[in-house]
Amino acid sequence: MGLDAYLEDEFGGELDSFIDDGGALAGAMPAGDAGYPMLRYVDVEGVTAFNRLQIVDVIPELERLSLTAAPQARPALSRVLKMARKAAAEPHLYLRLLGD
Secondary structure (H helix, E strand, O other), X not given: OOEXXXXXXXXXXXXXXXXXXXXXXXXXXXXXXXXXXXXXXOOOOOEEEEOHHHHHHHHHHHHHHHHHOOHHHHHHHHHHHHHXXXXXXXXXXXXXXXXX
């Protein structure tokens, strides 16, 4: 099961993407972990989207998760973190996570 990540504009146009073929990103998500107030709600079997206001809280959680994740998940988290930072820096951008 994979968790693909997309950086999208306000019209749903794809600006960047990460395809989680090996399931590393999906496996790294802290489902239900209260220590990750935003990421704990990522639905690895559905769609989760973060807007510019939410992404400010998602970024520190991704940074922390990157430090503690399994080595095989770190490149995936790094790519998603890059997209999240861009979404935070520019208006009308969204980070969308699409599970299998």
